[in-house]
Amino acid sequence: MRAFYSGQFVLPLPPGHRFPMSRYAMLRDRLQEQLSAVEMDPAPRATDDELALAHTPEWIAAVSEGRVSPQAMREIGFPWSEAMVERSRRSTGATIAACRAAFAGGVAANMAGGTHHAYADKGSGFCVFNDAAVAARLMQAERGRDRVTGRPLEVAVIDLDVHQGNGTASIFRNDPSVFTLSLHGQKNFPFRKEVSDLDVELPDGCGDAEYLSALEHALDELDRRFWPGLVIYLAGADPFERDRLGRLKLSFDGLEARDRRVFDWAWQRRLPLAFAMAGGYASDIAETVQVQVGTFKVAFEYWRRWQNAAR
Numbered sequence: 001m002r003a004f005y006s007g008q009f010v011l012p013l014p015p016g017h018r019f020p021m022s023r024y025a026m027l028r029d030r031l032q033e034q035l036s037a038v039e040m041d042p043a044p045r046a047t048d049d050e051l052a053l054a055h056t057p058e059w060i061a062a063v064s065e066g067r068v069s070p071q072a073m074r075e076i077g078f079p080w081s082e083a084m085v086e087r088s089r090r091s092t093g094a095t096i097a098a099c100r101a102a103f104a105g106g107v108a109a110n111m112a113g114g115t116h117h118a119y120a121d122k123g124s125g126f127c128v129f130n131d132a133a134v135a136a137r138l139m140q141a142e143r144g145r146d147r148v149t150g151r152p153l154e155v156a157v158i159d160l161d162v163h164q165g166n167g168t169a170s171i172f173r174n175d176p177s178v179f180t181l182s183l184h185g186q187k188n189f190p191f192r193k194e195v196s197d198l199d200v201e202l203p204d205g206c207g208d209a210e211y212l213s214a215l216e217h218a219l220d221e222l223d224r225r226f227w228p229g230l231v232i233y234l235a236g237a238d239p240f241e242r243d244r245l246g247r248l249k250l251s252f253d254g255l256e257a258r259d260r261r262v263f264d265w266a267w268q269r270r271l272p273l274a275f276a277m278a279g280g281y282a283s284d285i286a287e288t289v290q291v292q293v294g295t296f297k298v299a300f301e302y303w304r305r306w307q308n309a310a311r
Helices: 023-034 057-065 070-076 082-105 131-143 166-171 208-225 252-268 285-310
Strands: 002-005 039-042 107-110 155-159 178-185 198-202 230-234 273-276
Touching: 002 023, 002 082, 023 039, 023 285, 057 082, 082 107, 082 131, 082 230, 082 273, 082 285, 107 285, 131 155, 131 166, 131 230, 131 273, 166 178, 178 208, 198 208, 208 252, 230 252, 252 273, 252 285, 273 285
Parallel strands: 002 039, 002 107, 107 273, 155 178, 155 230, 178 198, 230 273
Antiparallel strands: none
């Protein structure tokens, strides 16, 4: 199973910054120790033309040239730096590469990504460019239209980060070729939410049983309304019970069951799936990484199923 990383581009954050930059290197180390069969490759760099599939030229230029206003940078939450620009491009390139690899092998990963708060014309919430939106649009361009129906590739974005994918919902508003599903904390950031194709809002303190029931109903609803040719899965670790920003109460077992349900849903329909790590902010960052390693272990099981079926 292929996974793409951009963690070598480390942002120069001030001391005490709440974004856990170290988790990316920790994830690579843990995967090398526990799941060495995962093939980890450096992420390619998303080009201006690729970014422009989901972002305005003005926003791409402002970010690239360091002309983003102080107010807009505060909304992102990072200071501007060349490393921030390069990492944002590479993180988007990682989801593009993961989607291509998923078409070839069934399942593939971005070891970062899930930057779902980025809009077409601005960033927000630690997100500069929207990797899932860019990748979905690029896959549609590369795969072309169906010869029978004339429709473009249809993509489902299953967003299980604890925060609503507001940027993704905005970018794909009124686009019937992309279905946006978001399970998120009702009272959590962003406090002014967009409208996804399917939003499931969860109360503070939501635990395993309630969450998994809500996910089951959401996947059933997705099944009734949409039949994608590709799934992009945002496997946020922040619904974890000890996440500093999450406010939900999922256990390690509950998060593994969540992941297994999504991968099984895609496998049963033989849908290629690319996944990204999205958020995770546990006080002990090793616990966030443990959740992420669990996601990779489930993903690897389903990747093996794809390989066995191809023999």
